[in-house]
Amino acid sequence: MEKSVHYADLLKQKGLKSTPQRMAMLRIMETKGHADIDEIYQEIKKDFVSISLATVYKNINTLLDEGIIQEIKVPQKKSKFEIAKYKHSHFVCERCGEVYDVQRPKKLNIELPEGFEPREASVMVVGVCKRCH
């Protein structure tokens, strides 16, 4: 199954139009894995010279609202966005800033006070990645 078809269907399922700009944004996020607003904008401008930054923001928000993408808040830097997928955790390299997906811990032993109901947890590991070692 081809990716562009996949995303086109996904968008339609959610009642969104499959526009070239949206498809490009999804492809960029898929290719980069994790990208911030500016990376997406710089990259998409290569194909859509006159695309508006407002369009990028509007699409990011729409895709977030529909759960097609997710925002990752990274310590000390700008948020990155990624295609929503199976649950996982993240590793951010303190040298180069690159964010990597890592498998999440099987069991998270956190003691919560009486009356606190956990629904989910996000784990961000900070360290040095392979390339920066």
Place this chain on the structure above:
Amino acid sequence: MEKSVHYADLLKQKGLKSTPQRMAMLRIMETKGHADIDEIYQEIKKDFVSISLATVYKNINTLLDEGIIQEIKVPQKKSKFEIAKYKHSHFVCERCGEVYDVQRPKKLNIELPEGFEPREASVMVVGVCKRCH
């Protein structure tokens, strides 16, 4: 030991001046536990009617630089700031948005690919807090 003395000394140790505005910001963060820029600004204006929002930002950055406070990036909402203390994790209530300190997991079982060196990890649990239950 009185708190205000404590902070005054801490500031001096770091080569920072112990100004009334700074002390107030630290007290607010200590009292609230976790506060965002606007909460701090609204609160401090009660005592310093003409304080500038720029002063709040400048102090937040100075205190962050010296490691006296820490930024907590909360999913879907604005960053909160807290007095730096022993390592811990956070719980954020998806109903009221309140952030709570919780003890961090004793052992975090994350499988990292070959060549990735972890230095530390931050865990954010999302759920419903006692008061919102």
Place this chain on the structure above:
DNA sequence: ATTCAAAGGAAAAATATTTTCCTTAGCAAT
């Protein structure tokens, strides 16, 4: 009390994000 750098305040600037308004284009129905 004097001195001097650091910090505060006001305003402006820079940056980031959202909204408006009009045009364009997906896409469903024909």
Place this chain on the structure above:
DNA sequence: ATTGCTAAGGAAAATATTTTTCCTTTGAAT
């Protein structure tokens, strides 16, 4: 293929957020 409706795009303005500038004030060492 054509039509019509509405969502989406683009440009510009508006709003929000954060930083910088510039001048005055003040903490704290002497």
